[in-house]
Amino acid sequence: MFISSQLSPTFAAMLMHIRSIISSLWISLLMLLSGSWAKQTPVVTGTSPSKTHSNEKKETSDARLTTPSSVNYHFTRQCNYKCGFCFHTAKTSFVLPIDEAKGGLRLLKEAGMEKINFSGGEPFLHQKGDFLGQLVKYCKEELKLPSVSIVSNGSLIKEAWFQKYGDYLDILAISCDSFNEETNKAIGRSQGKKSHLDNLHKVRNWCGEYKVAFKINSVINTFNVEEDMREDISVLNPVRWKVFQCLLIEGENVGENSLREAEKFVISDEQFQDFLDRHKSITCLVPESNQKMKDSYLILDEYMRFLDCRKGRKDPSKSILDVGVQEAIKFSGFDEKMFRIRGGKYVWSKADMKLDW
Numbered sequence: 084m085f086i087s088s089q090l091s092p093t094f095a096a097m098l099m100h101i102r103s104i105i106s107s108l109w110i111s112l113l114m115l116l117s118g119s120w121a122k123q124t125p126v127v128t129g130t131s132p133s134k135t136h137s138n139e140k141k142e143t144s145d146a147r148l149t150t151p152s153s154v155n156y157h158f159t160r161q162c163n164y165k166c167g168f169c170f171h172t173a174k175t176s177f178v179l180p181i182d183e184a185k186g187g188l189r190l191l192k193e194a195g196m197e198k199i200n201f202s203g204g205e206p207f208l209h210q211k212g213d214f215l216g217q218l219v220k221y222c223k224e225e226l227k228l229p230s231v232s233i234v235s236n237g238s239l240i241k242e243a244w245f246q247k248y249g250d251y252l253d254i255l256a257i258s259c260d261s262f263n264e265e266t267n268k269a270i271g272r273s274q275g276k277k278s279h280l281d282n283l284h285k286v287r288n289w290c291g292e293y294k295v296a297f298k299i300n301s302v303i304n305t306f307n308v309e310e311d312m313r314e315d316i317s318v319l320n321p322v323r324w325k326v327f328q329c330l331l332i333e334g335e336n337v338g339e340n341s342l343r344e345a346e347k348f349v350i351s352d353e354q355f356q357d358f359l360d361r362h363k364s365i366t367c368l369v370p371e372s373n374q375k376m377k378d379s380y381l382i383l384d385e386y387m388r389f390l391d392c393r394k395g396r397k398d399p400s401k402s403i404l405d406v407g408v409q410e411a412i413k414f415s416g417f418d419e420k421m422f423r424i425r426g427g428k429y430v431w432s433k434a435d436m437k438l439d440w
Contacts, residue, residue, distance in 0.1 A: 149412055149415075149417055149419055150194065150195035151191055151194055151195060151196050151381050151408060151412060152195060152196060152197045152198065152428065153196070153197065153198040153199075153200070153381065153422070153427055153428070153431075154191055154196050154198070154199055154200070154381045154383055155200045155202055155380055155381065155382050155383065156188075156199060156200065156201055156202070156383045156387075157171050157202050157203055157204065157382065157383065157384055157385060158178060158179065158184060158201065158203070158206065158209075158214075158215075158218070158385055159178050159203045159204040159205070159206060159208065159209050159385060160172060160173045160174055160175055160176070160177075160203065160204045160385060161173050161176055161203065161204045161205065161208050161209065162203055162204045162205040162208065162236070163205055163208060163236075163238060163239065163274050164205065164236050164238070164271060164272055164273065164274060165271040166260075166270055166271040166272050166302075166343075167270055167271045167336075167343055167344070167345060167347070167348055168270075168302060168304055168329050168330075168336055168343065168345040168348040169271075169335070169336060169342075169343055169345075170330055170331075170332040170335045170336050170343075170345075171202075171203070171204065171335060172335050172336065172341070172342040172343055173204065173342065174335075174342065175385065177385050177386070178209055178214070178385060179385065179386070179387065181214060181217060181218070183404060184218060184387075185218070185221050186404065187383075187387040187402075187403055187404050188218070188221065188222060188226060189226065190403055190404075190407065190408050191403070191408055192226045192228065193408075194408035194409065194412075196228065197228060197229050197230065198228065198229065198230035198231075198232065198431050199222050199228055199230070199231055199232070200232045200233070200234060201215055201218060201219065201231075201232070201233045201234070202233070202234040203234075203235075205235060205236055205238075205239065206233055206234070206235055207235055207239040207240055207244070208239060211239070212239065212240065212241070212244050215233065216244060216247060216248035219231050219233070219248050219251045219252050220248055220251045222251070223250075223251035223252075223253075224251060229253075229431065229432045230253045230254070230431035230432050231251060231252055231253050231254075232252070232253055232254035232255070232256065232298075232431070233252065233254070233255050233256065234256045234258065234300060235255065235256070235257060235258070236257070236258050236272065236279070237257040237258070237259075237279070237282045237283055237285075237286045238274055238277060238279065238282050240282075240286050240289075242289055245289050245290075245292070245293040245295070246293070249289075249293035249294070249295055250293075250294075252295050253295070253296060253431065253432055253433040254295070254296045254297075254298050254322070254323075254431065254433070255286070255290055255295050255296070255297060255298065256298035256299065256300050256323075256325070257283055257286055257287070257297075257298070257299055257300070258272070258299075258300045258301070258302075259272070259279065259280070259283050259299055259300070259301060260272055260301050260302050260303075260304070260306070260307050261306070261307045261310060261312075262280065262310070262312055262315040263310070264278060264279065264280055266306055266307055266310070267279045267280070269306055270304070270306050270307070270348075283319070284319070287319055287321075294433065294438075295433065296322045296433045296436055296438060297319070297320075297321050297322060298321050298322055298323045298324070298325065299316065299319065299321045299323075299324045299325070300324075300325045300327065301324065301325070301326050301327065302327045302328075302329055303326060303327065303328055303329065303350060303354075303355055303358050304329040304348035304349070304350055305329075305347060305348055305349070305350055306348065308350050308354050308355075308357075308358055311361060311362075312362060313361075313362055313364065313365060316362075316365050316367075316368075317365070320367075321367055322367060322436065322438070323367050323369050323429075324365060324367050324368045324369065325369050325371060326358070326359065326362070326368055326369065326370050326371065327371045328350065328352075328355045328371065328372045328373050329345065329348045329349050329350060330373050331345055331346070331349060331395070332392065332395065332396060332397060333394075333395050333396035334396050334397065335396075335397065338396075352372065352373075355370075355372060369426060371425060375421070375424070375425040378392065378393055378416050378417060378418040378421055379417075379418055379421040379422045379424070379425050379427060380417075380422075380427075381412075381415055381417050382397075382415075383403075384397075384399060386399070386402050387402045387403050387404050388400050388401065388402050388403075388411065389403075389411050389412055389414060389415035389417075390415070391414055391415055391416035392416060393416040398414075398416075400412070400413075400414035400415060401414075
């Protein structure tokens, strides 16, 4: 109104026309922007926003890879014993350089590992146990793992090792299949004139002195299936007594390319159950039949490859050092449900065991 009253009618009319054009351009621009936004935000018909979110979450869950919460790292195959049923034999002498081994352990921790178990072969054999000790310390001190454990035959362990590395170790499992020295020798769990049972008791005492939880592993086979071990196990008082049924693995302890012939050690399911029934009063007994062991362990070999045992042999994945944990674990054959059924997750940190040292 002010413009039209002060300017000539012709100029005022021109100005009003310009304003009309600008207004039309502005409306067109808004419509264009609105159309672009509509294309970027498609309308989903027949599905509520909450349901769409639920479906996306399900797809993500289905694609989620297995978490390697507990891993068994067999970093060496070399051993000073010759147990006739051994299913991880000395087919190579390879051991990773320690920096590469630590790198792989860090990858596993980043992927969700909570417990590492070092095994072999005999893990105390390489560098007289110092290589093992450095890995144990690294996993507890640097990676802050809740549980670090070892499985050993006990024959090469020295007290000096406990003095140096005992603080970093949660559980030490000693393999012992019989409380008869001659039976152990017949099985192959011996070296020269050394007493396996003397070593067992010596290590057990060190575990108590240096506050390491003590565990026993036994493989039940034709040589010991009739034995009564109740009294000896009670005296040693382990936190766990793992009782395994003798297992055949193609290429390891049976078959054309194997280093052992374990067929003569195999027992039936009924024989294994009879042994368990005889020892049912032992509260720390943890039975593991062949069925329970099937696909329920994450096994990492000396090259840091997961081993798939679903076909009765050890088919390796690619190394986690080359392809990463998530890619390699796809080929592990690991059954997480069976892992839980067999009691794979338990109180495995010595800080939580509340043991009377």
